[in-house]
Amino acid sequence: MRVKRRHIIYVQGYDPRGLAQYYRMFRSELRKFAALYGLTCKVGRPAADDARAASWTIDTQGPDWQTRTRYDFLRWEDLIKADLEWPIWRTVTQALGIYIRLIFNGVLTRFRKAHWRFAAFISYPEFVLTMEALLSLGAATLFAAGLRFAGLPLLITLPAAAALFIALLGTLLKLLESRTYTLYLMSDTIFTWQYAHRQRPDWDQRIEQFARDLVATVRSSDADEIVVVGHSSGSFLGLEILMRALELDPEIGRRGPRLMLLTIGGNLPIVGFLPVSDGFRARLKRLAAEPSIHWVDCQSRKDVMNFYPFDPIAGHGIDVGAARRNPKIVNVRFRDIIAPENYNAFRRHFFRVHFQFVMANEQPNAYDFFMMVCGPLTLCDRFAHPATALAIATGDPATRDQAWSELEEPPIGVA
Numbered sequence: 434m435r436v437k438r439r440h441i442i443y444v445q446g447y448d449p450r451g452l453a454q455y456y457r458m459f460r461s462e463l464r465k466f467a468a469l470y471g472l473t474c475k476v477g478r479p480a481a482d483d484a485r486a487a488s489w490t491i492d493t494q495g496p497d498w499q500t501r502t503r504y505d506f507l508r509w510e511d512l513i514k515a516d517l518e519w520p521i522w523r524t525v526t527q528a529l530g531i532y533i534r535l536i537f538n539g540v541l542t543r544f545r546k547a548h549w550r551f552a553a554f555i556s557y558p559e560f561v562l563t564m565e566a567l568l569s570l571g572a573a574t575l576f577a578a579g580l581r582f583a584g585l586p587l588l589i590t591l592p593a594a595a596a597l598f599i600a601l602l603g604t605l606l607k608l609l610e611s612r613t614y615t616l617y618l619m620s621d622t623i624f625t626w627q628y629a630h631r632q633r634p635d636w637d638q639r640i641e642q643f644a645r646d647l648v649a650t651v652r653s654s655d656a657d658e659i660v661v662v663g664h665s666s667g668s669f670l671g672l673e674i675l676m677r678a679l680e681l682d683p684e685i686g687r688r689g690p691r692l693m694l695l696t697i698g699g700n701l702p703i704v705g706f707l708p709v710s711d712g713f714r715a716r717l718k719r720l721a722a723e724p725s726i727h728w729v730d731c732q733s734r735k736d737v738m739n740f741y742p743f744d745p746i747a748g749h750g751i752d753v754g755a756a757r758r759n760p761k762i763v764n765v766r767f768r769d770i771i772a773p774e775n776y777n778a779f780r781r782h783f784f785r786v787h788f789q790f791v792m793a794n795e796q797p798n799a800y801d802f803f804m805m806v807c808g809p810l811t812l813c814d815r816f817a818h819p820a821t822a823l824a825i826a827t828g829d830p831a832t833r834d835q836a837w838s839e840l841e842e843p844p845i846g847v848a
Contacts, residue, residue, distance in 0.1 A: 495826075687725045
């Protein structure tokens with residue numbers, strides 16, 4: 434089937450930048466995508482009915498196809514910015530407490546076994562905090578020694594040194610935040626822990642509303658396919674929205690457009706591995722065997738912020754036997770997407786690597802976020818026939834005709 438209309442529902446991760454910056458990035462990357470494949474793309478301005486979501490349209494024309502995409506951007510930035518306004522002491526103490534609990538309840542060990550790079554990444558803020566605390570402690574110790582040398586008593590020296598230590602540590606954390614992202618990553622950890630423990634009713638209420646919106650969208654849409662896209666922490670948030678919609682309407686995947694879940698750069702275990710997350714694992718189990726919804730999970734070894742290689746079902750200790758339908762796991766090689774002359778610089782920046790999942794390719798590849806958003810193939814066809822999908826995107830007219838005919842031929846034994 435050639436997709437003429439598509440509806441994307443994009444669920445961002447724990448990112449405070451929000452709509453304005455995301456839209457600018459999207460528009461810029463769309464231009465790169467169009468140039469790479471020689472396509473014509475026209476993107477509309479975002480329209481926002483309220484603070485919860487915004488949408489825009491993209492019209493894309495290729496040599497023998499044309500699609501219109503509605504792109505919904507679900508918003509959390511108001512909730513995230515409120516978290517980032519916490520006092521530094523509150524963020525640091527809560528994050529440290531959670532990290533210690535992750536060690537003692539065995540979750541950090543499970544992270545390490547599933548993907549040691551992610552375990553190292555989630556430990557990174559505590560490592561930076563330790564280094565900055567040691568520097569502050571060294572300065573405070575020298576200051577205390579100077580006070581003692583001047584003849585001041587311990588009753589004055591110790592409180593003064595302690596005050597200096599706290600002031601220096603807070604200053605270092607704040608001054609270096611634009612380089613280290615320590616406080617931001619700690620806030621992300623705190624949010625995930627609180628969300629899993631049902632301590633974030635603000636997020637739960639918004640997920641409930643997004644789920645109701647999804648049900649209404651499926652019932653009224655004329656799209657050929659509807660794709661819920663979850664990037665980073667949006668992977669588990671998107672899954673939660675979709676499964677809540679399925680609870681509201683068990684027939685949601687059996688009527689109207691084909692309904693898809695696409696998780697990219699996902700980190701489901703940061704919720705799923707917690708002992709308290711029985712409900713989340715139950716939803717994973719249901720989705721694994723749900724025949725009416727198709728789920729594709731894209732992972733990359735180079736991205737330290739996702740789990741690779743990881744089976745989102747078996748990795749959580751879930752076994753549905755022969756009933757399993759989901760997900761289709763796709764390995765994304767960024768080396769094949771980024772131009773060779775840029776790859777060494779690219780690989781050194783973990784946030785840049787993580788966001789490549791939603792940015793334009795520098796080289797044509799079967800994995801191409803904007804082809805999934807704007808291209809003529811369904812998500813299922815794209816990953817079931819990656820070579821054919823690439824031939825349609827880059828081949829000459831004869832190659833494209835052959836590729837289309839291969840896709841449009843019915844399976845053997847089907848009239």
